[in-house]
Amino acid sequence: MxxxxxxxxxxxxxxxxxxxxxxxxxxxxxxxxxxxxxxxxxxxxxxxxxxxxxxxxxxxxxxxxxxxxxxxxxxxxxxxxxGCVLLIVHHLSVSEDPQVLHWSARAVGCLQRPSASDMAKALLDAGSAKALARLPRVLPSDVIEPLASFAFAIQRLSCAEWGGGTRKALVEAGVVDSLLSALRTSADIPNPQVHIELALATSFLGDVGGTAIRKEIVRAGGIDILKRVGAAGKPEVAKACSMAVTSITGNIWTRNAASAKTAMAHNWNGGCPEYQPECPFVPTVD
Known part of the structure; x- marks a missing residue:
């Protein structure tokens, strides 16, 4: 080692x-x-x-x-x-390489364990909210895999603190607009896992974000986007989008039920997928 x-x-x-x-x-x-x-x-x-x-x-x-x-x-x-936080947020803030953005966003989510408000503060103080909001804007339009990691990080940060600090930082950084923009961008590209993660992130924000964020999502056309993605996707995509719509527009009872289903759908174990890199050695024939 x-x-x-x-x-x-x-x-x-x-x-x-x-x-x-x-x-x-x-x-x-x-x-x-x-x-x-x-x-x-x-x-x-x-x-x-x-x-x-x-x-x-x-x-x-x-x-x-x-x-x-x-x-x-x-x-x-x-x-x-x-000392990893500033290093990871640095890459998320300055890189335009889709793979670097993918793994650095995933790292932010992995570091943010459930209900760890001190970690949320460290990540947000380092600029992770603005860095995450930037990610969908610098991705090529045909590359959407990093959006799953972007959404995963938002899900984790949304659950980090049940007070106003985290959600206020996410809104002020423009994360809500970026999330809805990511949904629009990915809607016509077949990738169910990306669509599910984005819908879950929207559902989490609608749940813990309070009335202000729910109104912001509705005002920005989020409900129409979720319904369009759900209608065009596989059953599991439709289910995630339906939960997100309910968490935003439902009454207190249906929102609570959608919140519980969203929490059960999230990957709380680790959260970082396995990866097999390409072999760096090129075989040669004499």
């Missing part, structure tokens, strides 16, 4: 991908942390961020490792204490 992450760019990239893949349960992530993986992961991300020759795969691998390790509140706090 130490030799791999401290090696050259190729070996450190492969080590980061491999270590991240190993952290597929809470116990395994804790075992890696006991071997010093938290500190090494953040040091590696800092090194890659400053390295002029690091490419997209190097950056994504480093962020992926941090995301995969952040499986519990304790691990997420340890990663934040080691």
């Amino acid at each position: 130490r030799k791999g992450l401290k090696g050259n760019l190729v070996s450190s990239r492969l080590s980061a991908w491999c270590l991240g893949t190993l952290a597929f349960t809470d116990d395994l992530a804790e075992n890696l942390a006991a071997l010093g993986a938290v500190t090494l992961a953040v040091e590696h991300l800092r090194y890659i961020t400053a390295h002029l020759d690091a490419d997209t795969e190097d950056t994504c691998a480093a962020i992926y490792l941090v995301s995969r390790l952040a499986r519990t509140t304790t691990l997420a706090k340890s990663l934040a204490k080691a």
